[in-house]
Amino acid sequence: MDIKDRIEARIGQGEFLTNMLLVTQKQSDQTHTDFVHTLSGIAGSVRALLENNDLLRRIDYAPNNYWPKLHGKAFAFVDGGVANIELPSAAPIGIRVGSYVVRPGDASEKREQFNVELSLVDDLFSDSGFLFESDFLDVAKLRDAARMVSEVAAGYRLAKAVGKDRVDAVILHGPLINPVAPYGLEDFPAFGRNACRVLLDDDDWDGDTRERQFVALYLKVLERLRETGVPVVGAVERSIGRDPVFLRRLLDLLQDSKVLKEKDARDLELQILSYGLNDASLLDVVLGDGEYVVPIPVMRQGPESKWPEDWKRTIRDYPNAFTTYIKPSAMVMPFRVEAFENIQMFDDLLALVFHTSRLLPSYGFPVGLDIVDRFAKVPAWLSRGVKGQHQIVLLRRAIESGDPSTIAFAKRVLAAKGRDWLFRPST
Known part of the structure; x- marks a missing residue:
């Protein structure tokens, strides 16, 4: 009944409209009541699988007891901003990655610190460009590649800091591990050597052209970030894709452990797909207040058949994203949290993510990421x-x-x- 009530409430807010239209198009006799009934059955099956296999956890919201325990710790929130400039005769790129470091319980002026960890300004069509060695027709891809590696590079700088600048955890706005196959094109330009040194924070690094390609460089930065040992997570606010990657991987794991028969796993996956449900939309009605799924490793690089042939072995070296979905409160969509598989005290970090998501009414996302997002954003003016x-x-x-x-x-x-x-x- 809880699941059915959550579905009815979401439909009342306008959610699932696209899904209902999709089903109606395929099955013209489908009614609103049938939709709710069938969706309740799908959600109930997923809920039962999670409960019966001890894959659900819950965090109690207890701010008065929780926040005093964090006194003396420092947490860094990281986000990048990209300048939106369209010019007819140039391709300027402006990226800055900001950090917001907060020390809960510290009443001194050092409680909060803002900093621009990394900034890159260049003209992508310039012969003397600093960022890339040559231009490329799809400028948007160049900007995306530069932004992704810049955000992880900023996280690396924070994670390897020592002394008074040391932080206890880093929280990135967005995925920790992005798909890289779309950037492994044959004519995709390499990063400049000086740009690589800035991104790796290493003035002596001297990689060759292949090592300076995005696929290789992004992996290098991720590996250095993981080697710091500092807990790092990426919090993904919106799930816009329709592919239920997380739930499919969960069904695969249950099938591999002989908990679920192949036919049952396939039938449930087909039901989820036929209703156009992605991970967030289905888990929104499966999870209750403060609940999250036990993290599982998810390969985020997509099907190997779509990997560029020249980069297949490098892409195989990419780490899995240790992934969960957490639902901060009853009427807030769950969001994805990613980490490296060797992360220490992931449950403690999820408690931080959860409690910072409850600081603003109805916001439902770590407020530190909203703060740094406003700080790093390149203003329109x-x-x-x-x-x-x-x-x-x-x-x-x-x-x-x-x-x-x-x-x-x-x-x-x-x-x-x-x-x-x-x-x-x-x-």
Whole structure:
């Protein structure tokens, strides 16, 4: 009944609308009542599997008892911001990764510290570019690759700090381990040597071109981060994909341990897929207040058949993401938490994630990550300023050339605003 009530409540909030439409399209006689009944059956089956195999844990919300125990500890929250600048004749990239270090119970001015751990500014189309050795048609992929490795690199800098700067744990905003196959393309440019030294925080590193490719460099930073021994987790706020990766892996483990028959595992997976449910949407109605699933290793690199042939052996070396989903409160969606498999005191770190997710009413995500997100974000006014300055330089150089065709071209570029909906054809 708890599961059915949670489903009805979520439907009342507009959740599962897409799923209901998907099922209705496939089965025209499906009704709202049938949808709730069938979804309750799926959720009940998953709940029973978790309970019967001791795969559920619960954290009690007890802030008055919990927070005093953390006195003297320091926790770092990390997030990156990317400048959103679109220019017709350049591909500027601006990334900064900020940290928010907090010491619960410390009443001194050192209780909270903000810092920009890493900043990268470059023009991706420039011959003298610092970040990548050459350009690439898909600029968005270059920016994503630079952002992902930068955030992990910032976490590494914090984790290896000693003395007064030492932290007891690092919490990243987003996945700890990202899929890398999309960036292993044959013509994907390597990072510059100096950029690699910045990302590895190692002035003597001298890797060759292959070692400076994203797939290899990202793995190198992850390995160095893991070797620090400091507990590190990534908290993923939104699960937008439809593939239930975590639940599929859970069913695989239960089948491998002979708890679940192959037919039963396959039938349950097909039911989940037919209703368009991902991990977060199904676990939202399976888990109760403060509950989480016992962490399991999940390979995040996707099917091997889609890996670039040249990088298959390197991708096999990528660590699994030790993964769980935790639900902070009754009407808040669960979110994914990832760590390395050798993490120490993961339950203690989940308690920190849970209690920081309850600090703001109805927010339901570690508030330290919201704080650092606002700190690291590149403001729109700064992006507009960079774009404006670039336009001024472009026009000035065109005028200085004295060439009428160059001046006309610059004017057209600066005046271009795309298609205006007012001038679209009426038929």
